[in-house]
Amino acid sequence: MSSSAFDKVRTRIAPSPTGFLHLGTARTALYSWAYARHYGGEFVLRVEDTDVARSTQDSVEQIIAAMNWLGLSYDEGPIYQMQRLDRYQTVVEQLIAEGKAYRCYATPEELDAMREAQRARGEKTLYDRRWRPEPGKTLPAPPQGVKPVIRFANPVEGNVTWNDLVKGQITINNREIDDLIIARTDGVPTYNFAVVVDDWDMRISHVFRGDEHVNNTPWQINIFNALGAPLPSFGHLPIILGDDGLKLSKRRGAVSVMDYAANGYLPEAMLNYLARLGWSHGDDELFSAAQMVSWFDGSHLSKSPAQWDPAKLDWVNGHYVKHIDEARLAKLVVAHLAGRGIAVHVDQVQPKVGLFKDRCATTAALADWVSMYFAPVTPSADELAAHVTDAVRPALVALAERLSTLGQWNKSVIQQALKETLAAYSLKMPQLAVPVRVLVCGRTQTPSLDAVLEHFTQKKVVERLQAG
Known part of the structure; x- marks a missing residue:
């Protein structure tokens, strides 16, 4: 299953530190780890922390603690995207110089108007490439005071096809994909760009990730190709549904x-x-x-x-x-x-x-x-009323007395004291055992009563019986 473009299998898990490691990400980490280990490869932990407003060090520590608890040892990392901003900027400039990316000065208001017009015409809302350089096209002068984003010049024709490790062959036409923003106005890269540069630099051969990333893959494949980078193999895992039939997710309260x-x-x-x-x-x-x-x-x-x-x-x-x-x-x-x-x-x-x-x-x-x-027990009032009745209380008093005089404390002598009490008061074992359990253990059911009582001190058993 290893890809011929790579000398060894290298997989990764790349959580966003905006919360805990939730169950879906843990499963993806497990599959990525197991695949790398199966082929004698390497497993990398990368922290995708470019969402600066929501990323926290506490989340990073929780993620690492969860990985350690699960035993998913990684060979490299944690590698932080925010420590690689210079590298992303270098690649952005390379793509611009090669005509594979460009600066876009469209304002949010202009883009909103563009999409509204497209919806009015019944068209899919895609960026209209108004700032994309093309032969014979004259671009307006950059507007004063507007910081540009950087967009990837996505191919306008043809298809993107890959053989998914889970889903089989998937094909998406480039006309369905617009020119992705790869760097924001502050220079911080967007997810789909940073992940490609990271996977390229880290020589990731196989990418396992959730179903929700299928639509990101065509953009990423086109960026890999634009960079002349080897393509990893992709495997998109189906979602995990909760009890309610909806997807487990951080936003829907999936526990960590x-x-x-x-x-x-x-x-x-x-x-x-x-x-x-x-x-x-x-x-x-x-x-x-x-x-x-x-x-x-x-x-x-x-x-x-x-x-x-x-x-x-x-x-x-x-x-x-x-x-x-x-x-x-x-x-x-x-x-x-x-x-x-x-x-x-x-x-x-x-x-x-x-x-x-x-x-x-x-x-x-x-x-x-x-x-x-080790702690006091508090039988419920209902259980006390139902089981510690006036009819059985004399037997409980007698049992407490017998137990208090035992010279040894083990299952055998406890069992004998129970039998003698049963015989003296003409009771069957459940008639005595259940109230004893309620008073001593705080519950009506336990394993064999003599075995349970043996692990208490003699004094504590007697005290709890007498308190009833």
């Missing part, structure tokens, strides 16, 4: 990658899930990053939009929660608890995670379970 980290999702699960949103390897649902790299050769990319499915993500994450090392799991739970103001040591947590991990889709949910050992 790091929000998922904070909410208890594991990076290997997120990579696994993102990989399947637009790519497949047979029927494999669960696989490691290393397996993905070995399989990801650029084929089997879907042309259809992917549906974000929180339940499926929870299933994938739950698989990893069940199977990762419990020492690591305990550290993650400790971090969640610390965020809730509960300071505990990993050694206090690790013996408990194995008891609950099979019930949890996230490490945050696991922290919910474990927190009952």
Whole structure:
């Protein structure tokens, strides 16, 4: 799949630092990274920060943190566009000197009037090339006090055709494309120009990006050709749809990658899930990053939009929660608890995670379970009324007394105390176990009660039973 114009595969991810790394960009980064790794190539992080008004260093740091969390290591970068303005200006001047770009002095008011007239005639609104030099054409003198933009002299005839890695062959007629502004009045380059110069200079061989860039590609290909630069291969990935069937996006509140980290999702699960949103390897649902790299050769990319499915993500994450090392799991739970103001040591947590991990889709949910050992529980009034009744209260008092006198504290002796209490009050296990769970654990359902109680201190169990 590598392009013959390049000596090695080089891919890139080029987020705009106007917010967090959202899920669509994370998927694009994953595919770009996996493709480069599959072919023994290189992966570049470029920060497209020419939107000066909206770009922030905080966004840059969040993007890098998300890349690091996901394990998407890059070989070069971060490279910042705003540090390359001299390079863009050099290329602009080169294109002007070669007659491939020109200065346009049309004011915003003039352009508005031009488009209005085109709409009135039922025409597509395209720049009318009024400032484009042509043989036999006399241009007016540049108006005083008007700073020009620089426009690319796009070919006026012919087609732009490329073989998209995802969509197959795409052809767009040059008559559908106007003369793109490549530099603003302040000299800052526009996206479609800067990205070409960057990809050229950075020897990017393959560009994976979202569907929304398909219409930008003809302009970019024409600029590559005007510069005599080798063309990368393009692959335009289908959009990811949210629960509502609309595109996930920053503007529509798509949560950031790091929000998922904070909410208890594991990076290997997120990579696994993102990989399947637009790519497949047979029927494999669960696989490691290393397996993905070995399989990801650029084929089997879907042309259809992917549906974000929180339940499926929870299933994938739950698989990893069940199977990762419990020492690591305990550290993650400790971090969640610390965020809730509960300071505990990993050694206090690790013996408990194995008891609950099979019930949890996230490490945050696991922290919910474990927190009952370190923080007060507050059973709901409804649960207390339903389960801690006058009929069972004498048995609870007796159980607390039995437990308080035990010389040892383990599952076996706890189970024996439960059995003796059941026999003394002619109760079945659910009649006693549920109120015990409500009082001690703050919930009606838990794993095996003796195993759960064993991880409390004897004193705490007795106190919580007596408080009921």
